[in-house]
Amino acid sequence: MPQETYDIVIVGAGPVGLLLSLCLSRWGYKVKHIDNRPVPTKTGRADGIQPRSMEILRNLGLKRSLMAYEPAKVYNVAFWDPLPDGKGIGRTGNWPSCPDFIDTRYPFTTLLHQGKIERVFLEEIEKAGTVVERPSTIVDFKNNGKDAEFPVEVELKDIDTNVCTTVRTKYLFGGEGARSLIRERLNIGIRHKDPIAHVWGVMDGVVRTNFPDIKTKCTIHSDHGSIMVIPREDDMVRLYVQLASSTDKDWNPRMTATVDQVKEAAVKVFKPFDITWDRIEWYSVYPIGQGISEKYTLDHRVFIGGDACHTHSPKAGQGMNTAFHDALNLAWKIHLVEGGMAKRDILTTYESERKMIAENLLDFDAKYAKLFSTRIPSVGEVDSALGRAKSDETNEFVKAFKSACEFTSGYGVAYKPNIFTWSPAHPAKSPLFHPKGVKVVPGRALPTCTVTRVLDFNRVALEQEIPTNGSFRFFVLAGDVNKTKTALADFNANLQKSRSFYSTYSRPADQAASYFERHNPHSRFFSLCLIFANQKEEVEISALPSTFQAYSHHIYADDRSDRFVPDALAPFHAKVGLDAERGGVVVVRPDGHVACVVELVEGSGTVDALNEFFGSFSEKPLGGEAGQSRL
């Protein structure tokens, strides 16, 4: 019997494995997905969804189902410190968890237990045709190349029956958590940036208390120890109690504590307030340190991600969010390679991009903690940081606070210039890259903006209009409909040339899209939006060049308002930093991060520049003679 073959075998159905599985299953890949637990997470574990992660989840179409669980939303962090003379604790500050200077539609952390988040993913993964097999574990694997197409051999075991199966796959992904067998077999080490580890007690439950901030995220320091309060759905609250530190004299990373001991510790910390428990839903004690994997892959066939690559203190609330980014980053790159659009070596950017972000995160955490441990910021510094007073950008605390907010909200993810991310410094041949005045930063998420869809005058969130479909997103800011007519016609004509990036990777004739396809009418790798700096009534779709007509659901009027550019008549043009008459093209990676910005000009220049961008990683040659001859 020939071995079964897969595009990818995914081990682990936590956040990282689920997001990767969902993307690749939806995009048409054959996925084998296993998990060693007999059932999904029932309670507890990770639970904080950052603002930027909520954008990602919405883009995957999961937000409504998550919100149906009525999660708690954290808008605020309260600080409680010891009162003098042993009188217990008192509030010393209140900070927004995502201040107004962050451009997001979700200025809060969404708290929901991991089991519910997993359930939402699992339902959608099943709709896409993949079933997570459980309880099942990986026994062994080797990239033995016995089959060039499916080079990796994986041995799996059904834990109920002990029956082993060997399958062949193009890729193997380890999302098994901190104790990753795949990472261990690859002999990849973990580096601990901060040598200090802690033992945490964590407890989800329903409490009765007169502590006034029980519905708010709190950091409590008391003479009896420290606690972090995290409100939860269904009248619950999570308490993180720091039970021991590796700096303690009697440090024992395997220390345990009973639920009653943890409760007792909490009761002391909360004084002068009372706290009692109606019920405990989940309770755990575990040691954890900040750690990062030396490599994310050795051969670009076997990858690891999520907790297998990086572990964080629960204080940072980063675990699940970083996992989502890891999975999304890898998913579209596998799609480009396996779809035949990009050269295989682009897969090196998974490690270079994601490891850099993990390093930044840990560096930042250490720096931030150090800054706070030395002194408490002044009122003036806090006001400046929050924009209540004139911001002093040279003050170290203000800078640290602002980047802290960016990190904790998820908007600090900024990929460095590389093959996919062309900053102004990129040595491009075309002079049209990154026109003067552009404000969006390649490597960062596209800013939000509400616009009007011309087809039905619906008000929509532009940055959400193209779903996570593995495609590059073109935001063609078309300026004034009366001034860019020729530029758009030329853009259209040059897209249609046989060696343009767009034509080269168009769907084969026998795989034509349905009449009702909105996002990928011509290609599995490109989706296009056209945004005019006009009133919606001024745009007539039937007068536009043919390529745009196929995207009739993606033609917009930039005629709403935006709090970041209150005076702009065309706020998206203003936020991107492009002229409201002449426009320009913003290329966004399939993960929502800006790739590059190109001027929109008459003639072939704009498409030539895009051919240069895509040509740098394209499997086939783009542009040049053959292309020119067709006009």
Added chain:
Amino acid sequence: MPQETYDIVIVGAGPVGLLLSLCLSRWGYKVKHIDNRPVPTKTGRADGIQPRSMEILRNLGLKRSLMAYEPAKVYNVAFWDPLPDGKGIGRTGNWPSCPDFIDTRYPFTTLLHQGKIERVFLEEIEKAGTVVERPSTIVDFKNNGKDAEFPVEVELKDIDTNVCTTVRTKYLFGGEGARSLIRERLNIGIRHKDPIAHVWGVMDGVVRTNFPDIKTKCTIHSDHGSIMVIPREDDMVRLYVQLASSTDKDWNPRMTATVDQVKEAAVKVFKPFDITWDRIEWYSVYPIGQGISEKYTLDHRVFIGGDACHTHSPKAGQGMNTAFHDALNLAWKIHLVEGGMAKRDILTTYESERKMIAENLLDFDAKYAKLFSTRIPSVGEVDSALGRAKSDETNEFVKAFKSACEFTSGYGVAYKPNIFTWSPAHPAKSPLFHPKGVKVVPGRALPTCTVTRVLDFNRVALEQEIPTNGSFRFFVLAGDVNKTKTALADFNANLQKSRSFYSTYSRPADQAASYFERHNPHSRFFSLCLIFANQKEEVEISALPSTFQAYSHHIYADDRSDRFVPDALAPFHAKVGLDAERGGVVVVRPDGHVACVVELVEGSGTVDALNEFFGSFSEKPLGGEAGQSRL
């Protein structure tokens, strides 16, 4: 065997019966609910949810489930008229369906077929413990008073088995649609305001067309007839084709037409555009006129509502929305009476309030149609109406357009002054009613406003914070926390007097609310919100009087911004028209319509005024000596 007894028997599981059933089931009443169809609506029928109805559905907790069906949203109506020389049709105008001057969070009509809407209701009704029995029909009923508590005898028949059952009930409700057996048995006539009836063909389907406004609501007049286009979920579109009118020479209200005939008619109307059908989901031909029932009840035990009381042209898009209002209006009144809080005669206001609204609606429809049939408004008039130019409030078209928008969005529902709706003209004893400057209008819906919840700093829609729980809602606008301290303490003390409205209808000791009850901690009839015109950090819940502490989830800072009062620091105070230092109390009926506004003063005045308001329909005497003596 004794007869089974119910609080209410509801006949019909269309929109009116479902909303009534949901409310009363949730509020603890014993409901028998039947429908003569073997299964819920599968396709077609009513489908337009107005902006105001969406607020009502959200308040019932149904919005998220409805939106999960991805309904079409109509923001715009396009007008198409004949081009000269038989060249087919051309667009002559574009109007927002809910212009910016309407204060709503949902400035669009939501299009979703009735079956999906019913399904969302049915799921929630089952959660509340009621199951719709089907197919089952009403055979007979009489209010024979043989049992004083359950005066109405109802005979029901299971249509599958032909088994009849007789039950006794406090109320019987007929929501059986236009051909109501209950209405007929009561011998209540239908009056036709507009003598003209039409035969309509209606067709839901998936089309392919180059008609550019297929995703927009359109009114098309052509040389070959008239069509209304309504976009639908799932790439569908509904076409209403007017097939005949009672003014035609060969008028036959029983005329029929095949689906091919209707398609053929549509193809002609759409010229010069092409239209073909991929599939038809639903098709029907039916005659309809505008009609209104003479009475909504005879004995205040047997009631009718929804289509049983009023029929409309589909053009107005009013049917389901009016039904929702009918049901909500009746539900809370039954709750007040059967809960022992209000005198039985308040039930007369169901007919007086709801019939007046139906009459207004039909009057308006006729007037509006007439205005348009005489001439087309000028560009200046349209711009003035939409607020694009300075509004000319004396122009008849501008006035008509504005009230048209109010009606079609559902915000035109304005109950006249009565026992529940105390306008400035109400002969109240207390001089504190309706303080100078108040902008909210008793009888109309409370305006929307976003505020900050103090407990967790969440940004919330204030008008949605109290769910549809059958309770009166007190919005205590508390002005400046430093200036109203005494007034709030006095308000609290007077609420706690034994003969205050609040104490009189508090929960009996053996029915105390759960520790976690947010909306009805003290009473099944009252819910309270406290809104300060301060920044959120300035409000300390633990410093507030005891009554308010029980509503810790309902204490807010009026510190966000609102587009209707861009310069106000406390926008909700400004929209209500109350002083941002001294505040005031807005009493809102359980259906979200304003009841009265009272000054917030030191001493007993505010609660005295509220005792007067509630005393006018209270089952028990309120206020007076016994109350005073306890202070």
